[in-house]
Amino acid sequence: MGITLSQVLILAAAMFSIGLYGALTRKSVVIVVMCVELMFNAVNLNLVAFSFFTGLSALRGQVFAVFVMVVSACELGLCMAIAILLYRNRATIEVDRINMMKW
Amino acid sequence: MPLPKVNYLYMGPELVLTAAALLLILVDLYFWRGRNRRLAVFGVLALLAAAAMTIPLFGVRGATLSKVMVVDPFALFFKLVILAAAAMVIVLSADYIAKHKLASVGEYYAILLFATIGMMFMAATTDLIMIYIGLELTSISCYILAGYHKTDPKSNEAVLKYFLLGLIASALMLYGFSFIYGFTGQTELSRIANALAGQKGQLAVAAGVLFSLAGFAFKVASVPFHQWVPDVYEGAPTPVTAFLSVGPKAAAFAALARILFIGFPTFASTWKILFIVMAIASMFIGNLLAIPQTNIKRMLAYSSIAHAGYILVGFAVASEAAMAGVLLYIAIYVLMNIGAFAIVLAVAHEPGSGDEVSNFSGLAKRAPFLAITMTVFMVALAGMPPTAGLWGKFYIFKAAVEKGLWWLALLGLLNSVISLYYYANVIRHMYFLEPSSEQPLVTPAAFKGIVWVTVLAVLIIGFIPQPLIWLSIISARGFG
Numbered sequence: 415m416g417i418t419l420s421q422v423l424i425l426a427a428a429m430f431s432i433g434l435y436g437a438l439t440r441k442s443v444v445i446v447v448m449c450v451e452l453m454f455n456a457v458n459l460n461l462v463a464f465s466f467f468t469g470l471s472a473l474r475g476q477v478f479a480v481f482v483m484v485v486s487a488c489e490l491g492l493c494m495a496i497a498i499l500l501y502r503n504r505a506t507i508e509v510d511r512i513n514m515m516k517w
Numbered sequence: 518m519p520l521p522k523v524n525y526l527y528m529g530p531e532l533v534l535t536a537a538a539l540l541l542i543l544v545d546l547y548f549w550r551g552r553n554r555r556l557a558v559f560g561v562l563a564l565l566a567a568a569a570m571t572i573p574l575f576g577v578r579g580a581t582l583s584k585v586m587v588v589d590p591f592a593l594f595f596k597l598v599i600l601a602a603a604a605m606v607i608v609l610s611a612d613y614i615a616k617h618k619l620a621s622v623g624e625y626y627a628i629l630l631f632a633t634i635g636m637m638f639m640a641a642t643t644d645l646i647m648i649y650i651g652l653e654l655t656s657i658s659c660y661i662l663a664g665y666h667k668t669d670p671k672s673n674e675a676v677l678k679y680f681l682l683g684l685i686a687s688a689l690m691l692y693g694f695s696f697i698y699g700f701t702g703q704t705e706l707s708r709i710a711n712a713l714a715g716q717k718g719q720l721a722v723a724a725g726v727l728f729s730l731a732g733f734a735f736k737v738a739s740v741p742f743h744q745w746v747p748d749v750y751e752g753a754p755t756p757v758t759a760f761l762s763v764g765p766k767a768a769a770f771a772a773l774a775r776i777l778f779i780g781f782p783t784f785a786s787t788w789k790i791l792f793i794v795m796a797i798a799s800m801f802i803g804n805l806l807a808i809p810q811t812n813i814k815r816m817l818a819y820s821s822i823a824h825a826g827y828i829l830v831g832f833a834v835a836s837e838a839a840m841a842g843v844l845l846y847i848a849i850y851v852l853m854n855i856g857a858f859a860i861v862l863a864v865a866h867e868p869g870s871g872d873e874v875s876n877f878s879g880l881a882k883r884a885p886f887l888a889i890t891m892t893v894f895m896v897a898l899a900g901m902p903p904t905a906g907l908w909g910k911f912y913i914f915k916a917a918v919e920k921g922l923w924w925l926a927l928l929g930l931l932n933s934v935i936s937l938y939y940y941a942n943v944i945r946h947m948y949f950l951e952p953s954s955e956q957p958l959v960t961p962a963a964f965k966g967i968v969w970v971t972v973l974a975v976l977i978i979g980f981i982p983q984p985l986i987w988l989s990i991i992s993a994r995g996f997g
Contacts, residue, residue, distance in 0.1 A: 430692055437685055446681055453688035457695050464699035474704050478646050482691060485653045489684060492660060496676055499664065503673050509681070512674050515748045 422463040430456035443500065443507045447493040454486045524581035527574070527588045530567035530596065531634050537563030538630035545623020553622050557611040560626040564604040564633070571596050584705050585647045586638075594844055594992035595640035595771045602763045602851050603633040605967050609859055610756040612961040616866060617666060617754070625665060629760070632658035636768035643779060645694050645704040648772050652690075652736070655765055656683050663753040663761065675752025682745045683735065690732025696725030697780075706780035713781070726784055729776065730791075736769035739825040740798040747810075750818035755865065755872070758814055759858035762821045763851045770828060770847060774840060777832070778996045785835040792833035793925060799826030800932040807939045813861055814872045816939060817854070820898060823936060824850055830922075830929055831913045839916035840996040844989035846909030849897075849978060853906055856971030857894040860887050863964040877943055879952025884960065888947045890972045895940035897975050900933045905978035908986065 429452055436449030458479040465475025497507050504512065525532065541559060549555050571593055580587045607626060614622055635654030642648055660683065664676025698704055700721045701712040713722060735742040750758045777785050785792065803823030810816040828850075831843035861872060864887070870876050881888040897906035910933065914926035978985055 430688075433688070434685070437681075443677065443681070447684065450681075450684045450688055453685070454691065457688065457691040460692070460695035461698065464695065468699070468702060474646070474702075475698060478649075478694075478698065478704065481646055481650060485650070485657075488653075488657055492657060492680065496660075496664065496673075496680055499667060500673055500677060503668070503670055509677070512677055514671060514674050515751055 419463060419467040422459060422467075426456040426459040426463070429453075429459065441508045441510055443493065443497050443509060446509060447490065451486060451490070454482055458482055522581070524579070527577075527579060527581045528586050529570040530600075531586075531637055533567050533570060534563055534630050534634050534637075537566075538627040538634070541623050541627040541630065545621070545627075549623070551622055553614055554611055556623050556626050557607050560607045560630060561604050563630065564600050564607070568597060568600045568604075571600065580643075583644075584707075585642055585644050587641050587643050590988075590992040590994070591771070591774075591844075591996065592641035594848075594988065595767060596637050598767055598848050598851055599633060599636045599640065599764055602760065602767070602855060603629060605855050605859075605970070606756050606760040606764075608963050608967055609759060609855075609862055610754075612866065612963050613754060613756050613862060619665060619754075620667070625662070628658045628661050632662065632760070632764065636764055639768040640771035642772075643706040643775055645697065645706070645709075645776075648776070649687075649691065649694065652732075652769070652772065653687065655768060656687065656736075659757075659761060659765055662757045663749055665757065666754045669752075671752040672754065673752075675749045678745050679749045679753075682742075686732045686735035686742060690729045693725040693728025693730070693732070696721055696728070700725070706775060709780045710782060722781075723784065723788075726776070726781055727788075727791075730773075733769050733773045733776075734795065737766050737773070737825045737828075738822050739795050739829055740802050740822065741795075743799070743802070743822045743825075746822055747806075747815045747818040750821070751812055751815045751872070755814065755858060755862050758817075759855050759862075762817065762854050762858070766821070766825065767847045767851065770843065773832070774843070774996055778835075778840075785832065789833055789835070792829055792835075793922075796826050796829035796833050796925070797928055799823060799829060800929065801826075804932050804935040804939075807936070810939070811874055812872050813874050813877070813943070816874065816943075817857065817861070820936065820939075821854070823932060824854075824898075826932070827910060827913060827929060830917055830925055833925065834913075834917045834920050834922055836916055836920055837993055837996060838919065838990075839913060840993035841986075841990045842909065842912030842914075842916050844993050845912055845982075845986060848985060848989070849905045849909045849975070852971050852974045852978075853894050853897040853904070856968055856975065857891065857898065859964050859967040859971065860891045860894070863887055863960045863968070864958070866961065866964070867958060874943060874946055877946040878950040880947040880958070883952050883954070883956065884958040886965070887958065887960065887968070890968050891947060892944050893972050893975060895943055897979075899937045899940045901937070903976070903979045905975045905982065907979065908982045912986070 433449045433452030461475040461479045578589050635651045638651035660680045663679050666672035701709045703709045738746045803819045807819035831839040897904035900906045900910040917926040
């Protein structure tokens with residue numbers, strides 16, 4: 415109705431930036447990955463909006479978004495495995511305390 | 518809507534590998550529980566079968582699954598390189614796994630095969646969706662492999678750093694893909710090129726390509742997305758490091774070449790300065806930071822950043838001759854780097870030894886064969902005659918001079934000289950320093966076998982480079 419493509423794109427860009435900011439500043443592994451998921455969802459919003467508003471070979475964008483969701487689900491699973499592994503060995507999942515190797 | 522016709526012959530190698538990888542998990546679960554060597558042999562046989570199905574496809578130019586799977590010499594060249602690298606890494610892994618008593622062996626080999634499948638798809642597809650799936654199949658498998666030494670805190674740290682930075686890089690790349698799709702309406706590269714010809718919105722698409730370039734720069738370990746490389750290479754199990762330094766890099770360069778030269782033929786020449794800056798920065802930062810390293814895996818990590826820089830010179834030149842040089846360089850780089858890592862593994866195999874450069878002290882007295890072959894690999898990595906390393910650099914720099922970028926070639930040569938400093942340091946340790954013990958080093962036959970194969974290949978290609986040069990010129994046709 416009143417919503418236009420550029421409004422959706424701006425929303426997605428804002429989501430992407432917030433996600434990137436969070437991913438670079440947060441300390442907990444789990445929250446960092448949540449922020450990256452926000453970036454992925456911004457991408458999905460972009461893809462779906464483009465395919466909805468432009469109508470050019472519309473299915474491709476939708477299918478692409480489904481693929482992105484599947485892959486990010488796999489990555490979330492891996493994130494949990496890594497977080498558990500770290501917690502067992504180091505009793506912490508804070509990113510800035512995992513710093514054995516430098517330079 | 519009719520379903521697309523599938524040519525199963527074209528995707529035979531991938532199908533064989535997928536079946537083999539799934540079988541490996543089952544066989545490990547029910548029959549060969551933890552039978553390390555048998556499982557490794559199974560994996561190598563699967564890779565050889567896939568290679569045997571790839572070679573007859575040379576000469577074919579076609580596509581199946583609506584261009585998701587392309588068969589052309591370019592794809593086949595990369596597939597063979599990747600298959601060879603994976604097979605050598607599996608051979609190297611068996612003894613490492615036995616020494617460190619890693620758990621769930623079958624899964625290790627299966628994940629390695631899955632990573633290989635992902636790379637083969639990356640090299641053989643012209644669809645953005647499939648490039649993304651291939652890249653993620655490769656990346657997720659590589660994350661798991663980097664953390665496979667579960668009880669080693671360094672390996673834990675490696676997987677965490679690789680995973681988080683890799684996620685951010687793939688999010689950037691996807692954001693770029695979404696703009697490319699949005700402003701062209703296509704995901705298939707040649708259709709993108711058609712849609713772009715004489716159309717508006719070029720700037721938004723260029724922004725999209727820039728975003729995706731960031732993702733690829735991460736994968737090929739080029740500056741400014743190189744910070745993960747030394748930590749991951751140092752922390753990951755050494756056979757995995759050998760794999761990471763060649764496989765994902767080769768596949769990402771293949772996908773990048775397709776995106777740039779098929780999807781956006783004008784991008785590389787318009788944004789030439791970008792590739793020049795990335796190439797120069799990668800060469801200098803990689804080589805200069807390699808000098809102070811004391812850990813040999815870390816040193817080779819920085820050297821791999823520098824090698825990405827040399828290859829990016831080829832992308833900056835963006836001519837067909839330069840792409841032939843890039844293919845030649847990648848094939849030779851795989852051989853010499855895996856050979857060098859095989860020797861790092863052999864030296865670290867001894868109880869009480871490690872991955873430090875000082876562990877190489879006096880190696881000439883304890884293991885003359887390893888010392889002389891390591892010298893060959895170091896000389897080859899520095900790009901000196903009479904080894905194969907010379908030809909890769911020679912052809913890329915020659916193409917640069919032909920296109921008027923002689924100063925870029927000169928900077929590349931300067932960097933070869935800088936790199937000689939830290940490569941020669943390893944040779945100095947082996948020949949001029951005293952060993953910590955006088956006993957001869959015991960090396961497993963598998964390590965020796967890989968060292969023989971790679972050293973012979975590096976020397977033979979060094980003296981008779983014509984067949985490989987011919988193959989890379991044919992494979993690069995149409996790119997650049």
